[in-house]
Amino acid sequence: MKKNNWLDEFQIDYESQSNYQEHLNDYDIFKDKKLLDKFRDTIIQELIDNQIPDDKLLTQYINEEIDIITEGYDLSNVERNHLFNLIENEINGYGPITELLDDESVTEIMVNSPNEIYIEVDGQLLRDETVSFINDDHIIRTIQRIVQPLGRTIDSSNPMVDSHLPDGSRINAIIPPLSIKGPVLTIRKFKKSMDNIETLIGNGTLTPYMARFLQACVEAKLNIIVCGGTGSGKTTLLNILSNFISPNERIITIEDAVELKLKQEHVISLETRNVNYENDGEVTIRDLVRNSLRMRPDRIIVGEVRGKEAFDMLQAMNTGHDGSLTTLHANSPADALNRLETMILMSEMDIPLKAIRGYIEKALDIVVNIERLSDGRRKVTSISEIVGFDGENIILKEIFAFNQNGLTETGEINGEFVLYSYIPKVYSKIKNRGVDSVDDIFEEVERHIKKTEKKSSKDRK
Numbered sequence: 001m002k003k004n005n006w007l008d009e010f011q012i013d014y015e016s017q018s019n020y021q022e023h024l025n026d027y028d029i030f031k032d033k034k035l036l037d038k039f040r041d042t043i044i045q046e047l048i049d050n051q052i053p054d055d056k057l058l059t060q061y062i063n064e065e066i067d068i069i070t071e072g073y074d075l076s077n078v079e080r081n082h083l084f085n086l087i088e089n090e091i092n093g094y095g096p097i098t099e100l101l102d103d104e105s106v107t108e109i110m111v112n113s114p115n116e117i118y119i120e121v122d123g124q125l126l127r128d129e130t131v132s133f134i135n136d137d138h139i140i141r142t143i144q145r146i147v148q149p150l151g152r153t154i155d156s157s158n159p160m161v162d163s164h165l166p167d168g169s170r171i172n173a174i175i176p177p178l179s180i181k182g183p184v185l186t187i188r189k190f191k192k193s194m195d196n197i198e199t200l201i202g203n204g205t206l207t208p209y210m211a212r213f214l215q216a217c218v219e220a221k222l223n224i225i226v227c228g229g230t231g232s233g234k235t236t237l238l239n240i241l242s243n244f245i246s247p248n249e250r251i252i253t254i255e256d257a258v259e260l261k262l263k264q265e266h267v268i269s270l271e272t273r274n275v276n277y278e279n280d281g282e283v284t285i286r287d288l289v290r291n292s293l294r295m296r297p298d299r300i301i302v303g304e305v306r307g308k309e310a311f312d313m314l315q316a317m318n319t320g321h322d323g324s325l326t327t328l329h330a331n332s333p334a335d336a337l338n339r340l341e342t343m344i345l346m347s348e349m350d351i352p353l354k355a356i357r358g359y360i361e362k363a364l365d366i367v368v369n370i371e372r373l374s375d376g377r378r379k380v381t382s383i384s385e386i387v388g389f390d391g392e393n394i395i396l397k398e399i400f401a402f403n404q405n406g407l408t409e410t411g412e413i414n415g416e417f418v419l420y421s422y423i424p425k426v427y428s429k430i431k432n433r434g435v436d437s438v439d440d441i442f443e444e445v446e447r448h449i450k451k452t453e454k455k456s457s458k459d460r461k
Contacts, residue, residue, distance in 0.1 A: 025115070025129035025130070025132070026082070026096075026115075026129060026130050026131055026132040027114065027115035027129070027132035028115075029078055029079060029082045030079050030082050030083065033134050033135055035073075036082075036083065036086075036134050037134045037135060037137075037138070039066075039069055039070065039083055040083075040086060040087065040090070040134065040138075042069050043062070043065050043066065043069055043087050044087065044090060044091075046065055046069075047061075047062075047065070047087075047091065058088075058091065058092075059088070062084060062087050062088060062091075063084065065087075066080065066083060066084060066087070070083070086134075094142055094145060094146055095133070095138070095141075095142040095145070096131050096132060096133055096138075096142070097109055097111070097117075097131065097142070097185075097187070099131070100119060100128070100131060101165075101169070101187070101189070104191060105121050105122070106119045106120065106121055106189065107120045107121070107123075107188070107189050107191065108120035108186070108187065108188050108189065108231070109185075109186070109187040109189070110184075110185075110186050110187075111133070111139060111183075111184065111185040111186075112181065112184055113136075113139075113181060113182055114132055114133040114134060114135055114136065114138065114139065115132050115133075117131050117132065120231075120376075122376060123372065123375065123376015123377055123378070124376050136182045136183055139182070139183040139185060140154070140175055140183050142185070143161070143173045143175070143183065143185055146163070146165070146171060146173075147161050147163050147171065147173070150163045150164070152274075154173055154175060155175075156175075156176075156177065158274075159174060159175045159176065159177060159178045159179070160173070160174045160175075160178055161173050161174075162256055162257050163257050164257040164258055164259055165187075167189075167190070168190050168258070168259050168260075168261050169187055169188060169189045169190060170187070170188040170190075170235075170257060170259055171185070171186070171187050171257075172185075172186045172187075173185045173186070188231070190235075190236060190239075190259070190261075194236050194240075195239070195240065195243075195261070196240060196243065197211045197214075197215070197240055197243075200237070200240065200380075203377075203378075204377065204379070205233070205370075205377075205378050205379055205380055206379070206380040206400075206417070207400075207417045209400070209419055209441055210380060210383060210400045210417065212437055212438055212441065213383065213399070213400070213438055213441065214241060214244075214366075214368065214383070215241075215244045215437065216430050216435045216437050216438045217365070217366050217426065217430065218241050218242075218244035218245060218323070218325075219244055219246075219433070219435045219437075220426075220429055220430040220432075220433035220435045221299075221322040221323030221433065222322070222323065222365035222366055222426055222429060222430070223317045223322065223323065223324050223325075223363060223364050223365050223366070224241070224324075224325050224326075224364075224365065224366045224367075224368060225305075225325075225326055225327070225328060225336055225340075225364060225366070225367050225368070226238050226241070226325070226326070226327045226368045226370065227327065227328050227329070227330040227331075227332075227333065227335070227336035227367060227368070227369050227370075228327075228329070228330070228369060228370040228371055228372075229329065229331060229371065229372065230329065231372055232370045232371050232372045232378060233370050233372065233378040234304075234327040234370060235259050235260070235303065235304075235327060237368070237370055237380070238260065238301070238303070238325055238326075238327050239259075239260050239261060239262075241325060242260065242262050242301060242325065243262075243263055245262075245264060245299055245323070246264075247264045247265060247266070248266075249264070249266065249298035249299055249323075250266050250268070250295075250296060250297055250298045250299070251264060251266060251267045251268070251297070251298065251299045251300075251301060252267075252268045252270065252292040252295055252297040252299070252300050252301070253267065253268070253269045253270065253301045253302075253303070254270045254285060254288045254289060254292060254300070254301070254302045254303065255269070255270070255271055255272070255302075255303030255304070256271070256272050256285065256303065256304070257271065258271050259303060260301065260303060262301075268295065268297075270288045270291075270292065272284055272285055272287075272288065284307075284308075284309070285302065285305070285306075285307070285309040286307070286308050286309035286312055289302065289309050289312040289313055289316065290312055292316075293316055293321070297321060298323070299321075299323045299324060299325070300313070300316055300321055300324045300325075301324070301325045301326065302324075302325075302326040302327075303326075303327065304326070304327050304328060304329075305326050305327070305328045305340075305343065306328065306329070306343070307343055307346060308343065308346050308347040308348075309343075310340055310343035310344050310346075310347070311343070311344045311347045311349065313326060314340075314344070314359055314360060314363040314364075317363035317364070318359065318362055318363045328340070330369075332369055332382070333367035333369050333382055333384040333396050333398075334396060336367055336369070337360060337364075337367070337386075337394050337396070340360055341353065341356055341357065341360070344356050344359075344360075354391070354392070357389055357392075357393070357394050358389050360386075360394060361386055361388065361389040361394050364386050365385060365386065365426050365429070366383065366384070366385055366386075366426065367382075367383075367384045367385075367386070367396065368380060368382070368383050368384075369381050369382040369383075369384075373404075373413045374407075374413065375407075375411055375412045375413050377412070377413060379402045379413075379415075380400070380402065381401065381402040382398055382400070382401050382402070383398070383399050383400040383401075384396045384397060384398045384399065385397055385399060385424050385425055385426050387425050397422065397424070397425075398420060399419070399420060399422065399424050400417065400418065400419055400420070401417070401418045401420070402415055402416070402417050402418070403415055403416055403417075403418055419441075419445065421445055421448050421449050421452065422445070422449075423442055423445060423446060423449070424442075427442055
């Protein structure tokens with residue numbers, strides 16, 4: 001008679017257990033949320049109150065605490081592992097999102113509710129069911145843990161916060177009563193590898209010619225605006241362009257939440273301040289722009305222009321502070337200029353629209369538009385220069401562009417970058433500054449123009 005082993009005797013089906021765990025999302029693993037929260041609070045408090053013995057590892061100590069606290073409760077291995085991971089991430093990181101923050105392939109984290117978490121990977125939005133919070137209070141505790149070391153606070157009196165992690169990742173959190181659904185946390189990470197122009201070229205964001213032209217514009221101290229929609233990569237591009245600034249220059253950066261990571265030594269970073277509990281003490285971008293003019297800057301970089309500070313920024317550009325850089329939300333270069341007009345009008349200064357447009361035309365040189373396309377890829381879709389003002393409208397002329405030609409079979413954008421047969425007006429400014437790195441590009445363009453004109457002349461004859 002064949003003897004059954006103990007696995008057969010007790011009819012343990014490991015394959016079905018494995019399938020069960022694979023199909024169970026993280027939130028459903030530990031169904032009793034009140035009990036889980038109780039375990040979490042008790043263990044964390046024990047770890048706070050009692051010093052971990054020198055002869056024990058943290059993981060060993062956590063396991064021992066879990067054994068003590070859960071004695072008498074019939075927890076499965078999966079539930080126990082879930083509790084252990086929860087405690088470990090609370091201690092060593094930022095709770096359940098710790099692993100997502102460490103994962104370099106994840107570029108954005110969106111917490112909508114305890115069991116509704118989305119991430120962005122390679123430009124695609126995905127729901128992540130491997131991560132969850134216990135309840136709304138757990139999300140708020142995590143937000144508080146993130147923002148408190150940064151000098152920010154979030155509660156019912158201040159239910160909204162914008163801040164950043166030490167690595168530059170941008171944080172936005174909003175809680176009730178402003179958020180009806182419950183606390184919502186959004187973290188936009190910045191890839192550490194995305195810190196140089198070669199990476200953007202390799203990703204197909206722009207061409208080597210476009211990169212060299214933008215580098216020449218920065219080195220020649222032209223005033224540049226980078227525009228685009230939310231999540232298009234404006235700040236990333238601005239950060240990379242700032243790398244081309246000479247290390248001998250004094251740079252002042254002004255931001256709502258510090259995100260720029262400049263590599264030069266002589267950098268002064270300024271950050272706005274929100275109102276305190278007495279509704280006092282607010283310091284705006286406009287205040288900082290005005291103050292920066294007294295700090296002897298060679299360059300002023302404003303993380304994002306979005307209001308009354310637009311006039312002060314243009315004023316700085318028009319009064320000898322060449323080479324200023326900034327970003328703003330807009331869908332195209334023309335839209336960016338229209339938004340600038342609106343922002344200046346918001347400053348409640350009695351200036352005619354015609355004068356405002358003339359002021360913008362004198363201040364700005366280059367407008368760069370970057371977009372996040374439908375396939376999730378980011379492209380610099382336009383590099384335009386401001387060539388003049390006809391008395392009514394500011395005239396823009398495109399130097400480089402990305403033209404879309406539909407979609408490929410895999411759903412990716414099909415298109416091509418274009419360099420127009422045109423010698424930009426700013427080329428003379430670049431040459432006058434002693435920058436000759438783009439001479440070969442526009443000498444080639446000039447030859448093409450002459451060849452085309454010669455051919456047209458022959459055709460007319």
